[in-house]
Amino acid sequence: MTTAAVPIDTVSIDVVMPTYNGAAYLGAQLSSLQHQTHMPRRVMICDDGSSDSTGLILRRWHKSWSAVDLVEADEPQQGATRRFHHLLTTVAGRGDLPDLLAFCDQDDEWFEDKLERAVAWHRQQDAAVPALYCSAAVLTDQRMVPVGQSPKWRREPAFRNALVENIALGCTIVLNRAALELLNREWPRGVIAHDWWAYLVVSGAGGQVYFDPEPSLNYRQHNRNAIGMAHSALGQLVGRIRRIATGQMPPLLAQARALADAYGDDLTPEARQQLDRFINVQKTTGNRLTALVAPVVRRQRLIDNLVLRLMLAFGTLR
Template sequence: MKVAILMSTYNGEKYLKEQIESLQKQTFKNWELFIRDDGSTDNTVPIINRLQRQDSRIHFMHDEKVQLRPMKSFLYLLSKVSADYYFFCDQDDYWLSEKLDSMLKRGKLDKPQLVYCGLKCVDQNLKPLKNDFENMMGTIWDYSRFIGNDMPGCVMMFNSKLRDIVISSTKNYEGIVMHDWWIALIAQTFGTIEFLNKKLILYRQHGNNSIGAGKNGSLIEKILQRGVIKKQKNLVYQTYNQSLVFYNTFKDQLTENDKVFLKDYINSPNKGLIYRNSLFKKYNLRGTSTIRLLAYKTLFVFNLNNILKDSK
């Protein structure tokens, strides 16, 4: 069984060594780490080179492209590495020692499969933070994944069959929000998804996060922060656009039920308020929380056309 851990780095010198040490402390030892750097200007590359010399399981994937950003960088790695199971790894988190072993025990190779675990939000010193983000894992399923995502890439494990669909179908990155969300949609549609309700990652929050759990505090406090409405409008635009790209990519492979849902969703701008509102009940669309769903639904029902027009 070949297990590949994929890591994309960028100016990660501060926490990189500690993260890789957490991989080396895993109870499951038969893994390989493949690292691609996205043009770091700090000591990230020398750290990788040193660790690679010390541990034969670590591989530095050299290429001339820089500034691909996380989505393209992780998908590039995925296209270059063959394995039975894949894990995405951020440069600044910390994996608990049983993460690989616990997740691999749920693995199957007979059909496309994705397993994801929980996480614990921590500060830069790995001390626990109060952040509602960690409680959003495992809260979305079925068609609700088209309007929200409850799994960052670092909590994922997926098999070779799912990887092959992702690589063979993802030719154009336009419209894809993030690699993890795109893979979750493919797994939901063509395979299986299982949530392992264990917090197996310390998800470090600090000023240099590329993507993180957002501001600390309650959902009410977050809603009252400046710029939240703009972010929610952007989410409505992104999810609509990503669903359109997904339909156009896979329309010849979709089941009839999936086609009907996506057509109903994609045709929403041409319909009225009652139609858009009814979609949420018809397909049991849920969010990671009641408040988040309410914000999304309100904007989608009453302001979808303006959001799509303004975002062009």
């Protein structure tokens, strides 16, 4: 459902960014935020206990750019997911909620029209319905030299996909106020990642999720955040089977159970039915066989669906 377009220059956006030992690239990222064609109202930053000069850089930016708002950490070194949650609840706890909320990493560089493009999509949506915008990204090395591109997902975002796969790259996510309010509650221990959780909750609650195939930023890759580049189909299959055998697959069922506990009453009837089927998929041989013939979940790629079915058949989902 769409509504009459809201004038683009009246849309307020807050940006939330956790930092941790990000001194090497933080200045370039903040500069890219400062040069957006649609300027953010606030850039709320929470440091996670850095031991380098990140704190000094943040204090300098706080003095030179009035939009920068430094948020004190509740507890240090809690990791990105908990830090994003802390920032989100801090924004929601203030009286002047933004129209939109953008997630931001400390070491990327945004294209100057990143926020403008997200606003253009959001202003065509019903503001009362939770909505999430995300996009592709240009993958770069540590020196910001392009080396590839994140996947251009072909299938539409959907809850049955969100149960087993995240297509919403966190640093590209822009939420509307309804989605912000939906996510503003305690997150259970089973959450795999903040971006995946946002995709899962918004899609399950009947919200709108849009994947923009055009990149909106340069995504700097390093050891902590590398996205795997595409290889041959055989290579992908071998890699996925190896991850299954070594227990490196994310705990999908644990996250699904966490969703049922935290948001069971907020899901659409269809999503709740899909969630219950998925949670119980490995409990009996009959459930496994049914899932092989009529799967309740799906991933974006054919090869990933094959691996998923193998996991269901052998009962290795956790």
